[in-house]
Amino acid sequence: xxxxxxxxxGVLKTGAIAGAGVALPTIFTAGSASAFTNEPTGSTxxxxxxxxxxxxxxxxxxxxxxxQKLAVEHLNGGGDGGMLSTFxxxxxxxxxxxxxxxxxxxxxxxxxxxxxxASAKSMIEKDGVVMINGGSSSGVAIAVQxxxxxAGVIFMAGLTHSNDTTGKDKKAxxxxxFFNAYMSGAALAPVxxxxxxxxxxxxxxxxxxxxxxxxxxSIASATEAVGWQTVKKVRTPVGAGxxxxxxxxxxxxxxxxLILNHYGRDMINSITQAVQFxxxxxxxxxxxxxxxVPLYSELMAEGAGEAIKGVYxxxxxxxxxxxxxxxxxVKSFGEKYGRPPSNSAQTCYVQTLxxxxxxxxxxxxxxxxxxxxxxxxEFDGMGNGPTLYRAADHQCFKDVLVMKGKENPTNQFDIxxxxxxxxxxxxxxAPDHPMFAGGNLGKCNPGA
Amino acid sequence: xxxxxxxxxxxxxxxxxxxxxxxxxxxxxxxxxxxxxAHGALFMLGAFCAVTLQRIFTLSxxxxxxxxxxxxxxxxxxxxxxxxxxxxxxxxxSVIHWSVPLAILFAIPIMLVIGYAMERGLIKHFYxxxxxxxxxxxxxxxxxxxxxxxxxxxxxxxxxxxxxxFAGSFDFGxxxxxxxxxxIYPYWRMIYFLFSTVIIAAVFAFLRFTTFGxxxxxxxxxxxxxxxxxxxxxxxxxxMFALAAVVAGLAGVMYAPINSPNYHMGMDFLVLSxxxxxxxxxxxxxxxxxxxxxxxxxxxxASMNAVKEILPGIDQIVLYLTAIIILLVRPRGLMGKRxxxxx
Numbered sequence: 001x002x003x004x005x006x007x008x009x010g011v012l013k014t015g016a017i018a019g020a021g022v023a024l025p026t027i028f029t030a031g032s033a034s035a036f037t038n039e040p041t042g043s044t045x046x047x048x049x050x051x052x053x054x055x056x057x058x059x060x061x062x063x064x065x066x067x068q069k070l071a072v073e074h075l076n077g078g079g080d081g082g083m084l085s086t087f088x089x090x091x092x093x094x095x096x097x098x099x100x101x102x103x104x105x106x107x108x109x110x111x112x113x114x115x116x117x118a119s120a121k122s123m124i125e126k127d128g129v130v131m132i133n134g135g136s137s138s139g140v141a142i143a144v145q146x147x148x149x150x151a152g153v154i155f156m157a158g159l160t161h162s163n164d165t166t167g168k169d170k171k172a173x174x175x176x177x178f179f180n181a182y183m184s185g186a187a188l189a190p191v192x193x194x195x196x197x198x199x200x201x202x203x204x205x206x207x208x209x210x211x212x213x214x215x216x217x218s219i220a221s222a223t224e225a226v227g228w229q230t231v232k233k234v235r236t237p238v239g240a241g242x243x244x245x246x247x248x249x250x251x252x253x254x255x256x257x258l259i260l261n262h263y264g265r266d267m268i269n270s271i272t273q274a275v276q277f278x279x280x281x282x283x284x285x286x287x288x289x290x291x292x293v294p295l296y297s298e299l300m301a302e303g304a305g306e307a308i309k310g311v312y313x314x315x316x317x318x319x320x321x322x323x324x325x326x327x328x329x330v331k332s333f334g335e336k337y338g339r340p341p342s343n344s345a346q347t348c349y350v351q352t353l354x355x356x357x358x359x360x361x362x363x364x365x366x367x368x369x370x371x372x373x374x375x376x377x378e379f380d381g382m383g384n385g386p387t388l389y390r391a392a393d394h395q396c397f398k399d400v401l402v403m404k405g406k407e408n409p410t411n412q413f414d415i416x417x418x419x420x421x422x423x424x425x426x427x428x429x430a431p432d433h434p435m436f437a438g439g440n441l442g443k444c445n446p447g448a
Numbered sequence: 449x450x451x452x453x454x455x456x457x458x459x460x461x462x463x464x465x466x467x468x469x470x471x472x473x474x475x476x477x478x479x480x481x482x483x484x485x486a487h488g489a490l491f492m493l494g495a496f497c498a499v500t501l502q503r504i505f506t507l508s509x510x511x512x513x514x515x516x517x518x519x520x521x522x523x524x525x526x527x528x529x530x531x532x533x534x535x536x537x538x539x540x541x542s543v544i545h546w547s548v549p550l551a552i553l554f555a556i557p558i559m560l561v562i563g564y565a566m567e568r569g570l571i572k573h574f575y576x577x578x579x580x581x582x583x584x585x586x587x588x589x590x591x592x593x594x595x596x597x598x599x600x601x602x603x604x605x606x607x608x609x610x611x612x613x614f615a616g617s618f619d620f621g622x623x624x625x626x627x628x629x630x631x632i633y634p635y636w637r638m639i640y641f642l643f644s645t646v647i648i649a650a651v652f653a654f655l656r657f658t659t660f661g662x663x664x665x666x667x668x669x670x671x672x673x674x675x676x677x678x679x680x681x682x683x684x685x686x687x688m689f690a691l692a693a694v695v696a697g698l699a700g701v702m703y704a705p706i707n708s709p710n711y712h713m714g715m716d717f718l719v720l721s722x723x724x725x726x727x728x729x730x731x732x733x734x735x736x737x738x739x740x741x742x743x744x745x746x747x748x749x750a751s752m753n754a755v756k757e758i759l760p761g762i763d764q765i766v767l768y769l770t771a772i773i774i775l776l777v778r779p780r781g782l783m784g785k786r787x788x789x790x791x
Contacts, residue, residue: 252454303605
């Protein structure tokens with residue numbers, strides 16, 4: 001005889017109750033009052049920090065995360081408040097965002113588009129974040145920006161320098177504080193012309209993906225405008241490691257400047273090897289051969305060591321800038337982590353505060369309200385001088401820094417020096433500029 | 449013409465790294481029959497031996513200099529390497545500058561121990577398992593080693609320079625009757641090429657002219673018979689594994705000034721070196737060397753602008769294309785032997 005307690009009716013009843021239980025949260029979230037994706041209902045709001053925690057840019061991701069944690073601390077009233085005291089918009093008061101305590105989750109982009117999308121998706125769907133911030137590659141930024149647009153959350157880009165992020169791939173839900181390749185060209189070209197003359201022949205080595213292509217186009221066009229010739233543009237595979245077979249053809253190409261449109265590990269290897277090949281000791285066309293690295297980062301400079309001495313490049317921001325926002329940020333970051341922040345850390349920190357400020361001003365977490373608050377927003381006190389978030393393409397416009405590898409560094413952080421602070425007016429362009437053409441912001445998507 | 453000579457030299461230089469790594473891979477495969485995916489990680493560990501020695505030499509005494517300020521405006525902590533305090537600034541600085549060549553001596557015992565521990569601790573348990581299991585476990589080991597290095601040294605490449613006396617370039621052009629400065633090649637890369645030929649010659653001489661080498665070769669040809677003769681061939685094969693680890697490690701040490709060491713550099717080389725081994729013929733040592741140099745030269749020529757104008761993108765696929773063609777024409781690779789990996 002069976003002694004089991006299971007009966008057909010019992011199983012059906014339990015099943016029905018369990019089924020209703022499982023369905024309950026969806027009934028509430030799907031059908032009820034929610035006007036947009038992940039509307040925060042409790043006393044907290046969650047942000048998603050999607051940065052490279054593994055892979056080649058893990059150190060840069062770590063620095064971004066430090067800054068993002070600091071931003072959350074400041075938003076919740078902890079620490080010394082950092083840039084909240086210098087930011088000219090005064091709506092943030094250290095009580096979180098709209099009175100809700102700020103929490104965060106992190107994702108690992110691995111600097112791969114598919115991994116970055118997967119981690120962003122998980123943060124949106126499982127953790128319920130209202131905003132995604134961070135990243136250190138344009139390939140990743142464009143992929144995650146597209147995802148955020150579809151999902152109905154705000155994307156506050158981290159380090160992304162390709163023209164396409166706010167050009168042909170721009171999205172209404174996406175915002176970029178970082179500068180772009182066009183701006184690097186516009187800032188660098190006059191300085192290069194002054195330092196190396198207007199009669200120069202340039203040879204480009206370019207990382208073969210969206211960022212490399214747009215930087216090559218931007219730098220070539222800006223340097224040609226000051227009289228330089230472009231001898232050759234050569235694409236190199238990302239992660240090539242040994243660039244010697246691309247550097248040897250430069251030797252007798254007639255070029256007297258080598259422009260390295262490389263970033264991260266590629267840049268460290270290509271510049272180190274170019275210097276080993278004696279390019280910087282060479283005289284061509286009666287002139288000293290020169291190397292230019294249009295986009296610099298502190299970590300790259302550290303990795304390249306001696307090779308970058310005297311080499312020109314550009315940056316979005318640097319800790320040595322002399323303004324109250326920079327000073328406040330460097331102080332709170334430096335005291336907490338024992339090192340000055342990188343320019344990718346600054347952009348992530350500022351983006352997080354700008355998002356919080358926009359929500360506070362809009363009085364709502366609704367992405368469409370946030371978009372409206374950020375579009376055309378003019379602000380100051382965040383370390384970059386007076387800055388505009390242009391409505392037409394969601395690109396920030398501000399001064400650009402022209403940098404040079406320092407000849408005699410006094411300590412490990414003292415590797416780059418600011419050569420010029422190029423005024424915003426010089427790097428501005430029309431929203432329909434050919435290098436940015438082809439995209440459409442579209443409409444903001446609140447999701448849900 | 450100058451371009452062709454330049455790319456040929458470059459190809460030999462590139463090929464020497466491929467040949468060295470493929471040599472170690474083939475040694476392990478030929479003796480132990482293990483497909484070692486952790487071989488790239490051994491190359492990377494070698495490069496980090498150079499980094500570690502550089503770090504040891506630059507261990508510094510810290511003094512506070514109130515006249516200078518750090519980035520927060522506090523008095524600057526000035527670091528002076530102990531070697532400069534002990535041996536004087538000039539001697540100390542040259543010790544630091546010579547850290548890469550000195551790291552060869554440092555790396556040999558370390559790589560021997562790592563190789564021995566790896567074989568005895570992990571790989572020996574996989575001899576009787578299918579190749580797929582061996583690949584999985586060694587690949588897993590490579591990832592573990594990579595992450596350990598990343599934990600200690602970070603993900604950013606670490607500049608590790610060659611001694612300043614080797615900083616310049618050698619002018620081949622003048623020797624060959626070209627204008628000065630048309631065909632120049634960095635000294636350090638030439639040293640790398642010479643170093644690799646010395647190592648390759650040493651490995652071959654060891655296998656050819658020593659009793660130990662003879663037994664190992666006999667074991668490679670017929671393991672069972674050698675075992676029946678009362679020789680403990682396993683023990684010798686363990687030593688060969690450790691030796692292969694040393695070869696990979698030394699290749700890494702000397703490569704450090706060419707490619708700033710980072711935790712992932714082994715993986716970048718691993719796939720390439722397997723292509724080299726397959727093209728050369730599984731288990732064939734001369735095949736691995738020949739294929740290493742051949743693919744290095746082909747890769748260099750494919751990067752020439754004149755070639756790329758005819759075949760765009762050829763530089764990125766040339767190695768794999770060559771591998772496909774060779775496998776179609778000679779399925780056992782250039783110098784592969786019948787019966788290897790065919791049972």
